[in-house]
Structures are given as structure tokens and as C-alpha cells.
Amino acid sequence: MAVTAQPLILDHAVVGVLDRLDEAAAVYRKLGFALTPRGYHTLGSINHLAVFGENYLELLGFPPDSNGKRADLWSYPTGLNGLAFRTADAASLQRELGEAGKPVTEWRDFSRPVDVGGTQKSASFRTFQIGKEAISNGRFFFCQHNTPDLVWQPRDQSHPNGVLDIVDIFIVSRAPQTLTELLGGFANTVAPEITRDGIAIHTGIVTLHILSEANATSRFGLAIPASFDGNERKVALGLKVRSLQVTADVLAQGGLSSRPFEGGLxxxxxxxxxxxxxxKE
Known part of the structure; x- marks a missing residue:
């Protein structure tokens, strides 16, 4: 039964880098991503984005001299530690989910400056978390873009590696029911699908794959983080590309090794x- 008319749609995936944003950005440029200029949030965090057609990837960290700002980020491991889902109205969604018994935090507003043709404008957001105490190694949250045109700019959406969108997210979980309960009840979601690896939740163009440790190891081997504390860890992204040959060439030029995997790299x-x-194509 739906508890809200709002759909569950991935807005962006957060790759936490702690105080090593320079190093992480250099790696992702070698991987063929065209990153936006560094952003400075009013909350104290800093970022670069790889903006795609429907969603984006965020490298999120904080300055070495942050003096305790965004101390929450210190507690998460580096890697994929945040999934942001889109909402047109964070306040109403937060209220609806709370009334349905889902654990949500209060929403908060923040912004960051963006240069548009030499003019500085303010990209602003409203976010809240769901399952803060239940989720290990990161967070699930909802993001309202007040100024989406300042994030999805055509100049930023063409990547040398040909990536078009995030289409898969893989989560290793010891308590999959916790995740399915948190993410159930949205207007566009159906019953989770049982797959050969675990559970799949379809959210627009993105599929969330919830895998057991054994199934994740069987499928990915040593390609994913091997251990974690708590109930789950987000371990992999599936990225749709225009051409695998172009992607392979860019990875080789960047000096990064890849291997064939299920029809992709x-x-x-x-x-x-x-x-x-x-x-993958």
C-alpha cells in the first residue's frame, strides 16, 4: 500500500572521500568523468559532481581544516556511502513518511554557489534522512532541488567515458528486510523482486540490488569491499555508457585496468x- 503519491527515484549517489577530495577527483577524471568545479556547501562539506542525464554521482568530502564541520561524514567509510532520492517537496514527504511510521529526521536547507557564465548564483537544496539509526556505513536521504537548472547544466553532462546514467546500485546486506521496509510504500514501487542474487527494487531507470555477502562475493569476487561493520554496505554502481569501446579506450588512456564483467567492463x-x-551498454 502506497503511503505517498511521490515516486522513489534516484537523484544521486554519494561517494565519500573524507579529506582527500583532490586525490579522488584526479582518479575520477582518469576514469573519464567530466567533473564540475569544486562546490562549497554552507554546511561545510565540499564536492565535485559527475552529472548525467537523469541522475549524478557526487564526490563528497570536507576540507582538511574543517574544524569539526560535517563531523557526521567522518563516521562513514570511503566509497559509496550515500543514496539520495528525489523529491519535489521534502517537507510534505517527510511528514507523510513519518505519519506512516518510517524513521525520518527533520529536513534542513543548505546551498552552494555556482558560477554560470561569470555570474555567481546559489544552488539550494532541502534534505532529510530516512532510517538514520538503521542504516550502517552511510545514509539514505531525500533531496529537493530548488534550482535544478544549476545542477543539470548541458556543459557538464558529456563525459569522455560515455557514461549516460547510473542504472544499478548494489548493496550487500545482512538485514534486507530493513531496506525493503524503509523503501516500500512509494507510488511507483512494486513488490521487491526475488532474483538469483537476492532482492531487486526497481525505481525508475535504476535498480537497487540487495545481495547477501555470499552472493556478492560469488558475483563480484574481490572487486568490491570485502568486509564491513553493521547491517549493510553499498559496494558497486552500474553505469550505462554509449560505447564500451570508447569507455575501454578512455580507461586505458587513464592507466586504469578493467576486466570483462557480464557483458561490460x-x-x-x-x-x-x-x-x-x-x-555497460
């Missing part, structure tokens, strides 16, 4: 700041 988590990247 896989870059190990150790080479991509803690998250395995599966490039």
Missing part, C-alpha cells in the same frame, strides 16, 4: 575510491 573498488564501477 568492471573497475575494482580499490581503483575507484571504494566503489566498484560496472560500465
Amino acid at each position: 568492471l573497475v575494482d573498488a580499490d581503483a575507484a575510491n571504494g566503489v566498484a564501477l560496472w560500465f
